Amino acid sequence: MIFGLVLICILAGLAAVYLHDVRQTQHTILRNFPVLGHVRYFAETWGEYMRQYQYLPDWAERPFNRLERSWVYRSAKGVSNLVSFGSENVPSFVFRNAAFPVLDEEKRGYPGKLIGIATGPGACREPYVAKHFFNISGMSYGALSHAAVTSLSRGAKLAGIWMSTGEGGLSKFHLDGGADIVMQIGTAKYGLRTQDGALSEDRLREVAGYPQIKMFEVKLAQGAKPGKGGVLPGAKVSAEIAAIRGIPEGQDSISPNRHRDIGSIAELGGFIARVREITGKPVGVKFVVGDPGYVDEWFADCAAHPEHAPDYVQVDGGEGGTGAAPAPLADYVGLPVTQALPIVAAIRDEHGLHDRIRIIASAKLITPDKVAWALCMGADFVSSARGFMFAMGCIQAMKCGSGKCPTGVTAVDPKLIAGLDPADKAVRVANYARRLADEVEMIAHSCGLPDVTGFAPKHVTEIERGVGGFRAHSG
Numbered sequence: 001m002i003f004g005l006v007l008i009c010i011l012a013g014l015a016a017v018y019l020h021d022v023r024q025t026q027h028t029i030l031r032n033f034p035v036l037g038h039v040r041y042f043a044e045t046w047g048e049y050m051r052q053y054q055y056l057p058d059w060a061e062r063p064f065n066r067l068e069r070s071w072v073y074r075s076a077k078g079v080s081n082l083v084s085f086g087s088e089n090v091p092s093f094v095f096r097n098a099a100f101p102v103l104d105e106e107k108r109g110y111p112g113k114l115i116g117i118a119t120g121p122g123a124c125r126e127p128y129v130a131k132h133f134f135n136i137s138g139m140s141y142g143a144l145s146h147a148a149v150t151s152l153s154r155g156a157k158l159a160g161i162w163m164s165t166g167e168g169g170l171s172k173f174h175l176d177g178g179a180d181i182v183m184q185i186g187t188a189k190y191g192l193r194t195q196d197g198a199l200s201e202d203r204l205r206e207v208a209g210y211p212q213i214k215m216f217e218v219k220l221a222q223g224a225k226p227g228k229g230g231v232l233p234g235a236k237v238s239a240e241i242a243a244i245r246g247i248p249e250g251q252d253s254i255s256p257n258r259h260r261d262i263g264s265i266a267e268l269g270g271f272i273a274r275v276r277e278i279t280g281k282p283v284g285v286k287f288v289v290g291d292p293g294y295v296d297e298w299f300a301d302c303a304a305h306p307e308h309a310p311d312y313v314q315v316d317g318g319e320g321g322t323g324a325a326p327a328p329l330a331d332y333v334g335l336p337v338t339q340a341l342p343i344v345a346a347i348r349d350e351h352g353l354h355d356r357i358r359i360i361a362s363a364k365l366i367t368p369d370k371v372a373w374a375l376c377m378g379a380d381f382v383s384s385a386r387g388f389m390f391a392m393g394c395i396q397a398m399k400c401g402s403g404k405c406p407t408g409v410t411a412v413d414p415k416l417i418a419g420l421d422p423a424d425k426a427v428r429v430a431n432y433a434r435r436l437a438d439e440v441e442m443i444a445h446s447c448g449l450p451d452v453t454g455f456a457p458k459h460v461t462e463i464e465r466g467v468g469g470f471r472a473h474s475g
């Protein structure tokens with residue numbers, strides 16, 4: 001009898017928790033996995049008290065460790081990120097603080113930065129003033145769910161940052177929030193193609209007509225899979241995706257491993273000039289550095305033929321993310337951004353293009369320290385994909401390619417997508433972008449700079465570590 005009563009109480013309690021979980025909108029994991037999902041939040045909350053007994057330290061997880069992810073989660077939720085007792089980090093670089101940091105009243109907000117030029121060879125009709133230095137890197141609708149794209153678009157609008165469409169074309173979800181958009185032109189030219197896969201000038205003109213589209217981005221490569229196109233299985237090519245991408249419904253869509261019409265530096269320059277002429281908007285190029293020699297040749301061509309120069313380049317490191325990529329390319333091909341960015345910045349400056357070609361850096365630059373590092377090393381902007389996925393609740397389940405993402409961010413299953421509430425996640429996206437910018441500015445102030453535009457290589461120094469973290473002296 002007592003046993004029966006206890007059982008009824010437990011079941012009633014579980015039913016109440018279940019109803020609470022499916023009705024709330026803040027935690028996708030609880031909506032998608034009612035009751036069971038509390039195990040994650042229990043482990044997250046109480047885990048920090050168990051650190052001394054556990055075997056996996058906070059900085060051991062990959063690709064992003066718990067310290068990095070927690071920083072993003074807490075920022076996105078608007079929770080304090082202050083640390084107590086001391087730092088757990090063992091940094092490989094630090095910033096050189098000034099003896100006399102700027103006073104609060106001397107601090108300046110980010111002044112914005114122009115991309116594209118209004119006069120002279122290579123000019124465009126509508127240069128773009130970027131209002132923020134940290135923006136959203138390309139992720140296609142298809143790789144991301146409609147709820148995730150909607151959250152990013154609304155969050156980007158709230159924070160005043162831009163988002164790139166990724167190579168999968170422009171959807172109504174990108175336009176939903178009213179944010180500034182970069183339209184990516186991938187190797188299959190999805191959303192901008194003729195039936196046989198060539199660039200459709202009519203479609204390009206039509207897309208450029210949207211006031212929200214501020215720039216175009218020719219994607220040569222992304223860090224996770226340089227030299228490889230994507231495959232979208234026919235089962236995923238719904239009528240909606242087919243219409244957005246400009247491909248037949250229900251058939252496998254294979255994007256070529258490079259643009260068929262761009263096989264040399266001269267052809268790249270010609271393509272950039274053509275897109276800029278048709279659209280009137282700035283044109284950038286996203287690429288991954290392999291041999292720095294071709295960057296040198298390319299920028300020499302830009303200096304000699306200014307009409308060929310891109311308005312920006314996005315330097316994606318080999319450690320970049322993806323919806324799906326073969327392991328050898330993801331693991332072993334392409335320079336990491338830590339090497340690539342200083343090389344590209346130096347070559348740009350050697351060719352006198354410092355004020356002509358803006359540099360965007362990306363690949364695992366998701367926390368203020370890494371973003372400030374990139375700005376010191378010559379980046380004008382930093383873009384992130386996975387930082388914003390974390391802001392939307394991604395738990396690094398590494399299931400993006402399966403369509404079964406438990407947080408709905410990259411899911412295909414409508415039940416999993418339904419757990420992700422764009423109204424809530426848009427605020428988190430904006431919170432993350434704002435907190436990140438605030439803390440990069442805080443580093444600048446500590447270095448004696450009124451705003452982040454003064455960052456230079458001299459503000460960062462590598463740490464040399466010897467025995468026990470101190471340099472060993474031999475004499």
Ligand SMILES: Cc1cc2nc3c(=O)[nH]c(=O)nc-3n(C[C@H](O)[C@H](O)[C@H](O)COP(=O)(O)O)c2cc1C
Binds near residue numbers: 321
């Ligand atoms: C799910 C997913 C989809 C992506 N789709 C694209 C894409 O369509 N086009 C592209 O240029 N890069 C794509 N990327 C790469 C990102 O734009 C970015 O360059 C890379 O992940 C490095 O940034 P991160 O380390 O902040 O994620 C994708 C990344 C992820 C995680």
